[in-house]
Amino acid sequence: MRIALLAASCLTALPSLAQAATATIDEVIVTATRLPSAAQDIPGIRVIDEEEIETRQAVFAIDVLNTVPGVSVFRTGGAGGSTSIRLRGAETDKTLVLVDGIPVNDPSLPDGGYDMSTLDLSDITRIEVLAGPQGSIWGSDAIGGVVAFTTRELNGWRGQVEAGSFGTVRGSAAFGIASDVQAVGVSVSGYRTDGVSAVASGTEKDGFETWTAALNGRRELGPVELDGRLRYAESVVEQDGYDDFFVFGDTDSWYESQAWSGFLRGALTDPLGLRHTVSFSAYDIARASHSLFSSAYEADRQVWRWQAEGGRASDPFAFVVGAEREDTHATVSIGEAEEGATSAFGVLRWRPIDRLTATGSLRHDDPDTYDAETTARVSAAYEAGAGFTVSAAWGQGFKTPTISHTVCDFCWPAGPSTDLTPERAEGWDLRLAWESAGGRFAGDVTGYRLSVRDQIAYGGRYVNLERTLTKGIEAQGEVRLNEAATLRATYAYTDAIDAVTGFELYRAPLHSGSLSVDWRTEGTRGAVTVRAEGEQADIDPASFTRTTREGFVVVNVANAWTIANGLELTARIDNLADQPFQEVFGYGEFGRAAYVGLRIRR
Secondary structure, X not given: OHHHHHHHHHHOOOOOOOOOOOOOOOOOEEOOOOOOEEHHHOOOEEEEEHHHHHHOOOXXXXXHHOOOOOEEEEEOOOOOOOEEEEEOOOOHHHEEEEEOOEEOOOXXXXXXXXXXXXXXXXXXEEEEEEEOOOHHHHOOOOOOEEEEEEEOOXXXXXXXXXXXXXXXXXXXXXXXXXXXXEEEEEEEEEEEEOOXXXXXXXXXXXXXXXXXXXXXXEEEEOOEEEEEEEEEEEEEEEEEEEOOOOOEEEEEEEEEEEEEEEEEEEEEEOOXXXXXXXXXXXXXXEEEEEOOOOEEEEEEEEEEEEEEEEOOOOOOEEEEEEEEEEEEEEEEOOEEEEEEEEEEEEEEEEEEEOOEEEEEEEEEEEEOOOOOEEEEEEEEEEEEEOOEEEEEEEEEEEEOOOHHHHHOOOOOOOOOOOOOOOEEEEEEEEEEEEEOOOOOEEEEEEEEEEEEEEEEEEOOOEEEEEEEEEEEEEEEEEEEOOOOEEEEEEEEEEEEEEOOOOOEOOOOXXXXXXXXXXXXXXXEEEEEEEEEEOOEEEEOOOOOXXXXXXXXXXXXXXXXXXXXXXXXXXXXXXXXXXXXXXXXXXXXXXXXXXXXEEEEEO
16 A cells, blocks of 8 residues: 555656647567567567666666566666576576677576676667567577667767765766768766675675776768677676575675677678678677685677568568577686587568568577577467557577586586487467557557476486476556656566476566556656566575565656756656565665766767
C-alpha cells in the first residue's frame, strides 16, 4: 500500500491532461536481424531509444533493460557487482551481446557470458532486444536471444555532470562533426561511488569506479564508404566474498578490468544495386581478481565478415547473404587455448501481399573443434485489419563449448574434455499486437516456448547433462494520455525449469513487470517507473544450498527542467520508498538515493 501511495503522489505531479494526441507512432526499423526490418514484422523484438534512456536518466544498461518483459537482470551487490541477464529464462551465457555489431561476450569466463556492470549508456543511442533462438542469424551464443547496442554519431557537443547519495559522482562529454560525406567524434564518461556493502549482511562499503572513452569516424571516398569505431572501458570495484575460513561476508577483495572493442568497415554498392560490406572487428579484455583466491584472465576475439544486402525495409523483397570467420583466444586458470569458426548465412524477406511479410534465415557454422551446425528460423507477420497484427516465429540455436569447458578449467581430475557436444535449442513465438487509429493506444502479447538440450553442467567436470524448458508470456501496453504524457505497462510470466529434475531455474522470477509514466513538455521531461519482481529460486552463497529470494517493488523518479537553451537541470530519486531488496540472494543493493546534475548540448 505504501508503494502505491507513493507512486500515486508522484503521478499528481504530471502535467495536466490536455487533448488526446492524434499523431501516429513512427515506424521503428530494427537491425539486430541483420536485414533491416520493420519492428512490427519481428516477433520478440523490443527497442529502447535515446529519448527513453535520457528521460529515465539511465546510467548503465541494466537501468533500462530491467523493465523489458522477458529480461531478468541480476547483479551480485550494488554498482559494479557482477551483472548478468537472462532472456526468457535461458542461462546467462546464452544471450549474445553486441556493441555496434561486435560480439563482446567474454571468452575467458567459464560460460562465455557477458558482465554488464560497466556498460555505460553515455554514448549509446539505441538498444535492441531480440528474444528467442537466433542461431540462424548470429551463430553460437544466441540461444536465448541477442541484445544489441548502437553508439552515437554526434554533430555538435554535449556534456553532463551529476552528484548524489553514497558519494556518487559521474560526468560525460562528447564532441562530433558530421555531414553526409564524413564524420568524426570522441566521447568520454566516468562514474564513481562509495557504494554499499556487496554482502547484504556486511557493514563495510564497497566502492566502484569506471570510465569509458570512444572514438568514431566515417568518410565517403567516391563510391566507397569507410567507417570505424573504437571503445575502451576500465573499472575497479571492491568486492566481498569468503575469508580464510570460507565464511561469506565483508572482505578486502577487489576486481579490475580493461576492455577494448572496435571495428573497421568498408561499403560499396555494385551496378546491380547490391550493397557489399567488408568489416573487421576485435574485442580484447583483461581482468583480475585480488582476493584470497586471486586470479587473472585475458581473452581476445577477431571477426572478419563480408555481406551483400539487397532491398530496403519498405521493399516487398529484400535479402542479405554473408560469410564470416571468427578466431578467439583466451587465458584461463590452467593455461590458454584457441578456438574458431567459419560461417555462412542468409536472410530473406518477402511480402507477397501488402498485409503479409514472411522472413526466413539459414546459417551454417563450422567450428574448428566441433562438428558443423546448420540452424534455421522462419517467421511471418500478417496485418489482420482494425489495427491488429498477428506474427509467429520458429527458430533454432546452438552454443559450442567454451574454452574453459574444452580445457576443463577447474576440473578434477585435471585434463581436457573430449566428449562435449554443442548445446542445442529450439523455440517458437506467437504474438498478437494492436494499435488504435491515430496511435493513442498500442499493446502486444507474446506466448513462447524455448527448449534447450545437451546443456553443459559442472560436477567436478563439464558434461552434457541438463535439459531446460521455458514457457512464458510477455505483454506490454502503451497509452498516450495527452500530447505530453504516456503511460506504459509491461508484464512477463516466465516458467523456467530444469527438465531433468523439475526444479525452477535459478534467478528467473515467475512474475515480473513494470508501470511507468513519462512526460515531455516545452520546459520539462521526466518519468516515474515502478518495477516489480516476484520471488525467485536462488542459491544461498553462505551455504551453497537452494533458497528463495523474496520479491520486491522499487519506485524510481526522474525529471529534467530546461533552464536555458540546450541546458537542463536534472534530478532523480532511485528506490523512492527506501525498500530493502536483493537482486541476488545474500547481496546488498542501494537504498533511497537522490542525484542532481546539469546536462548541456549544442
